[in-house]
Amino acid sequence: MMRYPLMGLLASLLIVLSTPAPAATDAAEDAARWDLLHDMYFKDRPVEEAGGRIRIDAPARAHDAALVPVRVEVEPSLRLKTLSLLVDKNPVPLAATFHFGPASGGGGIETRIRVNEYTNVRAVGETQDGRLLMTEAYVKAAGGCSAPAVKDPQEAMARLGRIKVKLPETPVAGVPATAQVMISHPNSSGLQFDQVSRTYIPAHYVRSIVVRSGGRTVLEAETDISIAEDPNLRFSFVPVEGGTLEVVAHDTKGATFAQTVPLAAGAGKDEPAL
Amino acid sequence: MTTSFGPDAGSTHPRAALMTVAAALCLLAAAGPSGVEPLAMTEVAPGVFVHQGAIAEPAPDNRGDTANMGFIVGDSGVAVIDTGGTPELGRRLREAIAARTDREPVIVINTHMHPDHVFGNAAFADVPIAGHANLRDALAARQDVYRQRLTDELGAGASAGIPRVRVDRPVAGEVRIDLGNRLLVLTAHPTAHTNNDLTVFDRKTGTLFAGDLLFIDHLPVVDGNALGWLSVIDGLERVPAIRAVPGHGPAMVDWPGALDAERRYLTVLVEGVRRVLTAGGSIQEAVAHVVEGERDRWLLFDAYNPRNVTATFAELEWE
Ligand SMILES: [Zn+2]
Numbered sequence: 373m374m375r376y377p378l379m380g381l382l383a384s385l386l387i388v389l390s391t392p393a394p395a396a397t398d399a400a401e402d403a404a405r406w407d408l409l410h411d412m413y414f415k416d417r418p419v420e421e422a423g424g425r426i427r428i429d430a431p432a433r434a435h436d437a438a439l440v441p442v443r444v445e446v447e448p449s450l451r452l453k454t455l456s457l458l459v460d461k462n463p464v465p466l467a468a469t470f471h472f473g474p475a476s477g478g479g480g481i482e483t484r485i486r487v488n489e490y491t492n493v494r495a496v497g498e499t500q501d502g503r504l505l506m507t508e509a510y511v512k513a514a515g516g517c518s519a520p521a522v523k524d525p526q527e528a529m530a531r532l533g534r535i536k537v538k539l540p541e542t543p544v545a546g547v548p549a550t551a552q553v554m555i556s557h558p559n560s561s562g563l564q565f566d567q568v569s570r571t572y573i574p575a576h577y578v579r580s581i582v583v584r585s586g587g588r589t590v591l592e593a594e595t596d597i598s599i600a601e602d603p604n605l606r607f608s609f610v611p612v613e614g615g616t617l618e619v620v621a622h623d624t625k626g627a628t629f630a631q632t633v634p635l636a637a638g639a640g641k642d643e644p645a646l
Numbered sequence: 647m648t649t650s651f652g653p654d655a656g657s658t659h660p661r662a663a664l665m666t667v668a669a670a671l672c673l674l675a676a677a678g679p680s681g682v683e684p685l686a687m688t689e690v691a692p693g694v695f696v697h698q699g700a701i702a703e704p705a706p707d708n709r710g711d712t713a714n715m716g717f718i719v720g721d722s723g724v725a726v727i728d729t730g731g732t733p734e735l736g737r738r739l740r741e742a743i744a745a746r747t748d749r750e751p752v753i754v755i756n757t758h759m760h761p762d763h764v765f766g767n768a769a770f771a772d773v774p775i776a777g778h779a780n781l782r783d784a785l786a787a788r789q790d791v792y793r794q795r796l797t798d799e800l801g802a803g804a805s806a807g808i809p810r811v812r813v814d815r816p817v818a819g820e821v822r823i824d825l826g827n828r829l830l831v832l833t834a835h836p837t838a839h840t841n842n843d844l845t846v847f848d849r850k851t852g853t854l855f856a857g858d859l860l861f862i863d864h865l866p867v868v869d870g871n872a873l874g875w876l877s878v879i880d881g882l883e884r885v886p887a888i889r890a891v892p893g894h895g896p897a898m899v900d901w902p903g904a905l906d907a908e909r910r911y912l913t914v915l916v917e918g919v920r921r922v923l924t925a926g927g928s929i930q931e932a933v934a935h936v937v938e939g940e941r942d943r944w945l946l947f948d949a950y951n952p953r954n955v956t957a958t959f960a961e962l963e964w965e
Contacts, residue, residue: 431930435952439960441929482928518791523870523957524841525783536964554963567811568786602960 402492405460409494413456413466414504419496422505425450426480426497430509434487437516439600443482444495450505451478454498459598461491463517463563467598470607473589477548477608481591484600486516486561518563522601531556535619535631543611543635552606553583555621555629561597578603581621586612611635684741685715685730688897690889691851693719693828695746696897697730697739701864701945704731704762704799711735713762714893716855717743718848720825723752726773727846727855728893729766732800733807736766753815753823755832757857757893758840759785760869761792768807776815776823778834778842785842786811817844835859835882838875839867847885854887854901862895865944866908868915868954871961876912879905911940919958920965929959 410419429443446452457467467485472478485493494508522528538552555578562575577597583590583605590609609617618632687695696716704710710731717739718725724743729736743751754770756777757763764785767775789811796805815821823830831847839858846855858867859878868875887901918936922928933952941947 429930431933435933436956439929439956443928484929515791524837526780526841527837531964534964556964564787565790566786567789568782573787 402460406492406494409458409460409465413458414496417502417504419504419506422495422497422507426495426505426507428493428495428507428509430493430511432510432512434511434513434516437487437513438519440485440487440511440513440516441482442485442493443606444480446478446480446497448478450497451500452497453500453502455481456494456496456498457481457483457485457598458494458496459485459487459491460494462486462488462598463561464596464598466596468593468595471592471594473584473591475585475588475590475610475612477550477590477610479548479608482606484604485598486519486600487511487513488517489514516600517561517597518565522558525558528556528558528601533557533627533629535621535629537617537619537631537633539617539633539635545611545613545615548608548610550606550608551583551617552604553581553619555581555603555619557601557603557621557623557629559597559599559601559603563597576624578621578623581605581619583607583609584618585609586615587618588612590617682734682737682741684745685735685738687716687742687746690716690891690898691848691853694848694851694853695719695742696891697742698897699730699762699894701894703946703949704796706800709734710762710765710796710800710804712894713760713858714891714895714897715739715763715766716891717751718825718828718830718846718853719747719749720828722749722824722826724749725823725825725830725846726751726754726770727891728757728763728857729754729768729770731762731765732796732804733766733768734804736769739766740769752825755830755844755846755855756781756813757845757855757859758843759788760840760858761796763857763893765792765796765805765808767812768809771809774814775812776817776821776832776844777813778844779816779818780842781844782811782813782816784840785813835878836874837870838878840870843870843878845882845885847887852886852888853898854882854885854890856882856890856892858893860890860892860895860899860904861908862892862899862904863945864894865946865950866911866954867950868912868957872912872916872954872958873961876909876916879909879912907943911937911944914940915954915958916962919955919962923959923963923965929956932956932959 425447427445434440454471456469458465490512492508493511496506534556536554540549543549557578559577560573564573581593616632616634620630685697687697690696699711699713700708704712715728715730751773754773754775793805817832817834821832829849833845835843843859883902889898890901915937922932933955936955
């Protein structure tokens, strides 16, 4: 999968960020930023308003800028090919792109993001025939990317890479069901400053998560630093009789974390990651 | 309780004007040789002095004076326990010490990393600092964010002169400090309010400085681990104190009964979040419903409860 040229993007965004603008031009500024992001991530492809077919549920004012829950609901008939989640004013705006596979149950996705300043959060869905549909929500929160979110670093390091999968009690083969995947990882943004060492804590984050049901792809996610510590995904999948749900994640230091759980009754308890 | 708390606190203009006059008179009357106004202190036990901060978030009307701090006088020196939320509060605390004793501060003890307890350290550059073994790293990772927040709230003047993080005496487990005919016991605790909570027990008077392991009236703030905090409370309860100084609340409270309200809140918080998790609910659902019954029992409930629920949800979903 191709990675976007983030440093160039970061540089151009910082220029926009550093341009002071009076409050009256907020709407114009938001529009200008979206133009920039549109160009950066979707080139010259037209992006349409989703008009209710895609909805974002996010708190208008976040309680913890480093852990903002976001749910994207997608009309099931849309059968999206991909779904991208953007946080306009974050240093790296593209939080994640989800590529849905044949074992996806359709619908949307729920995750947790960091929010660095008052910003629009956008979901852009790509349909099977290549149309781009967008919706947005405004979230008031600040400081989420530089916030020292890890409350207990020793515990976090001891737990790093642990994967927990929550499954429905009694999945029925062929009937879409909801699963939740949690990956214990500091997801360090590279923007957190250590005052004793006078250095930024190096970026160290989960960059991909792949989920398969009975060997078939549910989703492949490319993830970045706008995803909160301990990446957490809720999604719909199609269970297979006697099958398993398999999770494989990679981080920026080259580590691989994996976990496979059977769908049988009593499944869903977490076991040590491989 | 504080009289300055509440959404309408800024609307009482006549009283505010009166307060300003009173404060100015107080300044004229009480400013020491250095020109710094000493903090008001209460002697809660012989040789144990406490300044009570406002139960509020740091704001211009309280000048960042939102946490309790104190000092203990021994025959050979003074131990300072927390230094307040700004360098100026630290200077005023030092002035209050000079007004009460000719003994010099020999140790500054920080009960944990939060800025309302440590930024007054600036006034004690010549005094060694003791803190939990995790304090240095925890504060180092946060100090720039804390300093920026203080600048946003109170202006650049309030945050000027905050020094680099310094912990000269890291405490793991238990350490005793002899102030001269007066033994203090410093205890480092496992993760609770934060991952660097430290308590100070003055054996001579049975006074426990509990730091933010003890909140009274001010809603407890979970910046560590709610379950860990409950188990630390079980251990703390056995400290043979007769009174305690909370990090936020009155200058002193009876021990150990003062722990009851906080334990009840944390228990309801944990049980409520667990119920939402068991039912497959979301963080938003938990924030909307958990601990609602506690709302009228605490100040600053809306400022901190949603964060406590969010943090506890993220903690307990790994159970
Ligand atoms: Zn605190």
